[in-house]
Amino acid sequence: MKEPVRRANHPWMVGLSVAAIGAAYFFLLGNSDFPEPGPNLTYDIETYAKLDEVETRYEETGLIVPDLEEPEALAIGPGGRLYVAGLNAVAIFGEDDTEIARFNTNGAAKCIAVAQDGTVFLGFSKHVEVVGKDGAVQAVWPDIDPRAYLTSIAVLEDDVYVADAGNRVVYRFDREGSLLARIGEANPAEDIPGIEVPSPYLDLALNDEGDLWVVNPGQLGLERYRSDGSIVTSWYKPSVVKLEGFSGCCNPTHIAFSNDGKLITSEKGLVRIKVYDVTSGEFEELVAGSKLFPREQSLKDLVVDAGNRILVLDPRKNAIRIFERKEDDHGSTS
Amino acid sequence: MSKTKKFDRRDFFRGTAALAFTGAAWGAVGEKTEGTVWQLDPNKCTQCGRCTTHCVLNPSSVKCMNQFNICGYCDLCFGYLQPGSRARGTGAGDQLCPTAATKRAYIEHPYYEYLIDEDLCIGCAKCVNACLVFGNASFYLQNRQDVCINCNECSIAKACPSDAWSEVPASQPYIYLTGDKSTTI
Numbered sequence: 001m002k003e004p005v006r007r008a009n010h011p012w013m014v015g016l017s018v019a020a021i022g023a024a025y026f027f028l029l030g031n032s033d034f035p036e037p038g039p040n041l042t043y044d045i046e047t048y049a050k051l052d053e054v055e056t057r058y059e060e061t062g063l064i065v066p067d068l069e070e071p072e073a074l075a076i077g078p079g080g081r082l083y084v085a086g087l088n089a090v091a092i093f094g095e096d097d098t099e100i101a102r103f104n105t106n107g108a109a110k111c112i113a114v115a116q117d118g119t120v121f122l123g124f125s126k127h128v129e130v131v132g133k134d135g136a137v138q139a140v141w142p143d144i145d146p147r148a149y150l151t152s153i154a155v156l157e158d159d160v161y162v163a164d165a166g167n168r169v170v171y172r173f174d175r176e177g178s179l180l181a182r183i184g185e186a187n188p189a190e191d192i193p194g195i196e197v198p199s200p201y202l203d204l205a206l207n208d209e210g211d212l213w214v215v216n217p218g219q220l221g222l223e224r225y226r227s228d229g230s231i232v233t234s235w236y237k238p239s240v241v242k243l244e245g246f247s248g249c250c251n252p253t254h255i256a257f258s259n260d261g262k263l264i265t266s267e268k269g270l271v272r273i274k275v276y277d278v279t280s281g282e283f284e285e286l287v288a289g290s291k292l293f294p295r296e297q298s299l300k301d302l303v304v305d306a307g308n309r310i311l312v313l314d315p316r317k318n319a320i321r322i323f324e325r326k327e328d329d330h331g332s333t334s
Numbered sequence: 335m336s337k338t339k340k341f342d343r344r345d346f347f348r349g350t351a352a353l354a355f356t357g358a359a360w361g362a363v364g365e366k367t368e369g370t371v372w373q374l375d376p377n378k379c380t381q382c383g384r385c386t387t388h389c390v391l392n393p394s395s396v397k398c399m400n401q402f403n404i405c406g407y408c409d410l411c412f413g414y415l416q417p418g419s420r421a422r423g424t425g426a427g428d429q430l431c432p433t434a435a436t437k438r439a440y441i442e443h444p445y446y447e448y449l450i451d452e453d454l455c456i457g458c459a460k461c462v463n464a465c466l467v468f469g470n471a472s473f474y475l476q477n478r479q480d481v482c483i484n485c486n487e488c489s490i491a492k493a494c495p496s497d498a499w500s501e502v503p504a505s506q507p508y509i510y511l512t513g514d515k516s517t518t519i
Contacts, residue, residue, distance in 0.1 A: 034493065037383025040432050041456075043463040048417065188443075196444050198406025199470050218409065218444065238410065240417045240468070248468035249408040269468045295467060 045270075045295075051243045052272050052289030057326055058310070060292070064320040066091045067099065070108055073123075073301045074313055074320065077114030080306030084313075084320070085109040085122060090131075103135030111301075113153040113160070119175075121160055123150035128162060128177065141177040152203045156210055159227060163214065165202040168195050170214055172227060183229040184214055195223070201253040201268065201298065207261060213278060217250035221281065222263070235281030243274075244283030254302040256310075264310055268298035273310060273323065287323050370501035372488040375509050376474035378498035381459035381466070385475060388493040389457070395482035396457030396475050396490065398435070398450045401511050405472035407445035412468035413461035414438055414448055430460055452478065471511070479507045 068086030075083040081100070082093040087108045094100040111123035118133030126148040130139040144150070149166030159180070160173045170183040186194025195202065196218025204214045211232075212225050221236030239245020246252055252265035263278035264287070271293035275284040287310055293299070300313035310323040374385070374396070385396035409422055414436050419428040424438055435454035439447045457475055465473040477490075491499030502509070 034384075034388040034489065037387050037458065041383040041386055041458040041460065043381065043430075043460045043467075045463065045467055193443060196409070198408040198445075218406075220410070240412075249406055249410055249412060249470070 048240050048247065049270055049290050049295075051241075052270070052286055053291070054243070054286060054289070056286045056288065058287040058323045059326050060288070060321060061309075061324045062097065062322040063317070064093060064097050064311075064322070065318070066093075066320065068318075071300065071313055071318055071320075072108055072110055073112045074303045074311060075112040075114050075120075076303050076305055077120075078116055078118055081114075082303070082305060082311065082320075083112055083114055083120065085112040090120065090122070101135075103131065105129070105131070110150055111153045111163075113155045115155040115175075119155075121153050121155055123153040123162055125149055128153070128160070128173070130175075130177075139177065141173075144171070149200055151201060152205075154204055154206050154212075156206050156212075161204055161206070161212060163202040163204045165197050165200045168197040168202070170195075170202075170204055170212075170225070172229075181227065181229045183212070183225050184216075184223065184231075185229075197250070199250045199268075201250060203252070203254045205255045205257055205263075207257045207278065213255065213263070215252055215255055217253070220246040220248075220251055222255070222278070233279075237281060237283070243272075243286065253298045256302050256304045258304045258310075259306070259308045264302060264304055266299045266302045266312060270295065271297065271299060273302070273312065369504040371477075371479055371484055371504050371507050372482060372491060372499060373477050373502045373507060373509055374475060374490075374494070374498045375500070376476070376498075376511055377509075378496050379459070379462070379475055380496040380498075381463035381475075382495055383458050383460075384493045384495070385457040385459065385490050388490045390485060390489055391481065391483065393455070394457040394490075395478050397452045397455045397478050397481075398457065398459070398461055398473055399476050400448055400450060401472045401474065402447075404470050404511065405448065406470045407441060407447060408469060409444040409446060411438070411446065411448060411465075413465035413473045417464075430464060432456070432458060432460065436461055448473075474511050476508055479504075 066084045068084060068089055068091055071084050071086040073085040077083050084091045089102055089104050091099050092101040105122060107124055109122040109124055113121045120131040122129045126143040128141040129137060132138050147166045148164050150162055151165045152163035154161045158175055160175060162171045169185045171179055172181040173179055184195040186192060195216050198218050201217055206212055214223050214225060216223050219236045220238040221234060223234040224232040226232060237245045240247040246267055248269040251267040253268045254266045256264045258264055263276040265276060266273050270290040272290055273287035275287060277284060294316045297315055300315050302312050304310055311320050314321050386394050389395055414430060415422060415428055416430050421428055433454045433456055435451045437449045437451055441447050459475055462473040462475055465471055488499060
């Protein structure tokens with residue numbers, strides 16, 4: 001006897017069911033048609049970065065790669081020598097950008113200054129060390145306090161100025177380490193707001209006339225002080241939408257003076273190097289725009305050497321990048 | 335002719351014992367195997383905005399956080415204020431956040447604390463990107479485990495362009511900021 005063959009009564013229903021299950025799977029699980037975020041949900045950095053895409057009269061002309069771990073700070077010493085402080089050592093470079101000497105240090109100096117007699121002042125996180133021109137440690141000053149975070153140092157004759165970002169103040173010491181004045185400190189009783197320091201960047205510089213200029217990073221500008229701590233003048237340039245202003249929460253991060261007295265600044269975030277008239281605060285020109293530097297970082301330090309070259313310490317390259325006026329622009333300084 | 339055996343009391347106890355044994359074995363294995371949850375690594379995040387649009391939840395389970403030991407408590411906070419904002423105020427026109435989820439509180443002149451209202455935050459990362467470029471990089475995104483439904487295949491992870499998402503042990507469900515951008519005094 002033949003076995004009865006079981007057949008589906010409605011094969012089209014089976015096909016339809018399979019198709020429906022497939023479609024449901026595709027629409028419910030397989031479809032990833034999420035909307036892409038529109039302009040209201042994204043931050044358009046490029047609009048602000050493009051501000052510095054302008055012609056400059058400067059060009060990058062060279063690179064100095066110090067044989068140092070974690071180079072942190074730069075200074076120009078007597079004879080135009082370049083001092084580079086890194087982890088456990090300071091390297092000294094001569095006229096042709098080759099290393100001519102070095103001495104060991106104990107740790108990583110955050111800032112460095114060299115007096116006219118060759119004495120080196122190294123600012124570590126919480127204290128200062130004095131090193132003779134022979135490389136021997138002459139003095140180790142005591143820790144300032146647990147909150148101290150030293151970021152800049154400068155020497156003028158018998159005075160040593162030290163910027164402390166942790167305590168938001170600049171100290172004036174004598175060369176033996178005795179505290180003579182506290183500069184830029186907040187004083188609510190006299191309605192002095194003090195230097196505003198939201199991040200670990202607080203720089204200072206002395207120009208050829210011996211004027212002390214201190215960055216007020218939170219106010220995005222500079223302040224000039226007398227040696228007793230009283231303020232002389234100030235100017236602030238906050239703007240993210242204009243190249244002539246300082247962008248971000250706290251800029252400029254580093255300053256230096258050129259040989260003709262111009263203020264050279266560097267900024268973090270959109271890293272830019274610019275030239276200002278220090279007295280009026282007027283923007284003069286761009287040296288280098290943000291395309292040349294890693295975004296979201298700061299340069300480690302900035303100096304101008306005897307040849308008026310702008311030297312910046314790039315943290316990604318662990319090297320010193322050199323910027324100079326283009327040859328056809330020499331002599332046309334405004 | 336075979337006689338069908340009845341399901342008696344002995345069979346019931348045997349079945350119950352087998353079930354208990356299986357349950358105990360399952361439980362023992364389950365204790366050893368830790369569960370995982372989805373999380374994004376803020377150090378890989380590129381603030382593309384897809385955490386807002388690609389989550390199956392609306393609003394997204396991804397929220398902004400502020401790491402206070404990195405925050406500068408800036409008056410001019412780019413994570414809070416529109417870039418061209420003249421007034422450093424709390425008006426809607428001055429705020430960067432599309433849902434006004436960032437709250438500004440006065441601490442002392444001239445420092446302010448920034449807190450995130452997570453009920454309002456949609457995880458778009460506008461503030462994260464602005465703080466990263468213009469500030470101290472203290473804002474970052476995290477997938478809130480109390481909101482996330484922990485899908486088998488996370489649709490944000492699938493769409494993430496920087497491969498920042500991964501399954502992490504449920505006992506350590508959050509990834510905090512690290513890296514050279516996060517500098518603090």
